[in-house]
Amino acid sequence: MSKKEAPKKGNISELQKNVSTEFEKIKDTEKDHKTELDTIKIEYANEVPMNDEQKCYLIQISTQNLAGFKKVHSLLTKKLEEHLGNNVILIPKRKRVNGKEYRTFVSKKVPRDKTLTAVFDGYLDDILYPATIVGKRVRYPVGKTRVYKVIVDPLDKESVEDRISAITACYKAITNRILEIQF
Numbered sequence: 001m002s003k004k005e006a007p008k009k010g011n012i013s014e015l016q017k018n019v020s021t022e023f024e025k026i027k028d029t030e031k032d033h034k035t036e037l038d039t040i041k042i043e044y045a046n047e048v049p050m051n052d053e054q055k056c057y058l059i060q061i062s063t064q065n066l067a068g069f070k071k072v073h074s075l076l077t078k079k080l081e082e083h084l085g086n087n088v089i090l091i092p093k094r095k096r097v098n099g100k101e102y103r104t105f106v107s108k109k110v111p112r113d114k115t116l117t118a119v120f121d122g123y124l125d126d127i128l129y130p131a132t133i134v135g136k137r138v139r140y141p142v143g144k145t146r147v148y149k150v151i152v153d154p155l156d157k158e159s160v161e162d163r164i165s166a167i168t169a170c171y172k173a174i175t176n177r178i179l180e181i182q183f
Helices: 014-029 034-038 066-084 099-105 116-127 154-161 164-175
Strands: 040-049 055-063 088-092 133-139 147-152 178-182
Touching (some): 014 034, 014 055, 034 066, 040 164, 055 066, 055 164, 088 116, 088 164, 147 154, 154 164
Parallel strands (some): 147 178
Antiparallel strands (some): 040 055
16 A cells, blocks of 8 residues: 555544454354454455446455465455445555665665565455466556556456456555456
């Protein structure tokens, strides 16, 4: 998220409060996944406008156990979509490091997983999570900004097809990149 969009630490939006209370209810009712749900904390929730008058919700989660989060990802998405009534995109929070400052003050190479490219690729994997990415392309149309095309495995078409506009809108909100999804 850009620094303009991120709320200050003291300010919590109504949406974030609503999502947090629903998440606590899910934690209380789901005893089977208690250990995975205990490691998850909601950091940021935002309403993202899609191409027409619809909207979707982008929720960033801080987690210590990424594998545990992936186990409960579909459950959380389903329950939050029922509560909020729109598409919900859940992603773990990722941190990007400014390479020049890191090399100057820490005097080391920037870790690969903290670079801008790695963070944006990680967001793409997280947004499309139940589906697997088969290929990636970057196209440079004449007179337009570059377009990132992602080819998703056709076997995962059902899990992604109805959420394509929400996925592209959320990826645009996070990275300011135009995304196209193909099967």
